[in-house]
Amino acid sequence: MDEAPAIQDAPAAPCARSPPPAGRPDDLPPLAPAYDLARRLAALLPGDLDHVFFAESGSVSVEIAMKMAIQFWINRGVSGRSKFVSFLGGYHGDTLATMTICDPEEGMHSLFSGVMPSQHVVALPRDRDSEAALDALLAEKGYEIAALIVEPRIQGAGGMLIHDDEVLRRLRVVADRHDVLLIFDEIFTGFGRTGDLFACQGADVTPDIITLSKALTGGTLPLSAAVASRRIFEAFWSDDAGAALMHGPTYMANPLACAAAGASLDLFEAGDWKVDVARIELALRRGLEPCRGAIGVVDVRTLGAIGVVEFEAAVDSGGLCQQFAELGCWIRPMGKVVYLTPPFVTTDAELAQLTGAIRKVLGVAEARV
Secondary structure (H helix, E strand, O other), X not given: OOOOOEEOOOOOOOOOOOOOOOOOOOOOOOOOHHHHHHHHHHHHOOOOEEEEEEEOOHHHHHHHHHHHHHHHHHHOOOOOOOEEEEEOOOOOOOOHHHHHOOOOOOOOOHHHOOOOOOOEEEOOOOOHHHHHXXXXXXXXXXXXXXXXXXXXXXXXXXXXXXXXXXXXHHHHHHHHHOOOEEEEEOOOOOOOOOOOXXXXXXXXXXXXXXXXXXXXXXXXXXXXEEEEEHHHHHOOOOOOHHHOOOOOOXXXXXXXXXXXXXXXXHHHHHOOHHHHHHHHHHHHHHHHHHHHHOOOEEEXXXXXXXEXXXXXXXXXXXXXXXXXXXXXXXOOOEOOEEEEOOOOOXXXXXXXXXXXXXXXXXOOOOOOO
16 A cells, blocks of 8 residues: 655644643533633633634634624724725635635635625735835724734735734734724634744734634534624623624534534643644754745745745646655645645654655755754
8 A cells, every 4th residue: 555645734733632731620510512612712812802703614703703893883883884904915715705805816716806895905014114004094994994804923825924923013003093903813823833822822912803713623623713802792792682793603613513622722732732833843944945946936934833935926736736746745835835734743754755845846955954
């Protein structure tokens, strides 16, 4: 039998279950899976992000966050705030509303241009000029804007574009200055992928709403969450049923998925993943850095358990996939990048196989240690 290929594109959570973490005695009375999971997520997230709304996919959790943001203003008696500010290079899902806040030039949703209302998609505030431009937009259009939404630290499907934590701090300041909400889409970055359990936690920036999915269940079952701050929740707390968030996905908070997520959280709370992410980051940096000299390569970058080789133009995804497969690896290029996001249980030998396959296909002989 042929040897199984090294798989790189998988959720972050480890695969084996650990004992219950300290502080959760074995004789603790069992709680309903959804309640137990919500309680644990609230304890892990920063600030007062402690009101959890479950769904079954990442795109749907972003739709819910958008719906929360719009209704937050309606419930407070403020009309007209139904627009969003998102950022070039961003990706937030494939459902109708989420398509409107993706980068309009990245190509995935160009067929649907004009189907839904347009949003404000602008440059990330990476410097003073772009921060001033965002500030000016909010000063002019703040009356129609419900929230800003961003993928913190790295914009995934838009090209694995990394930005530093100062960008997130600028967003928090600008959002507060103009009294708009701030949403962090951590579907890709959450649960250790960038080196901290949550990117917002590592950046010391607490959004008003955060969306989570992917590694929430270790990739075993579909589940996502939109988690809101107390300020958001209080706008919905009313004896008037019309003030409630009328949203109910068929499989939201189903017990099996919540139990799987609880097992995944056991592993994250044990803390061993941090050592693995640091190990993977070092292996990716050493293994991919030689690709910087390959023909057509313009950048090589790593962040946590993410490694990226960027080209000056879009790559032949199908052709490269075939070459990687012939070397025993499943690696899926995307746009202008070849990237690795390995599971945290990936061994050193598997990491070497993955990075070695990329070097070989690009004509780079060896990694410099």
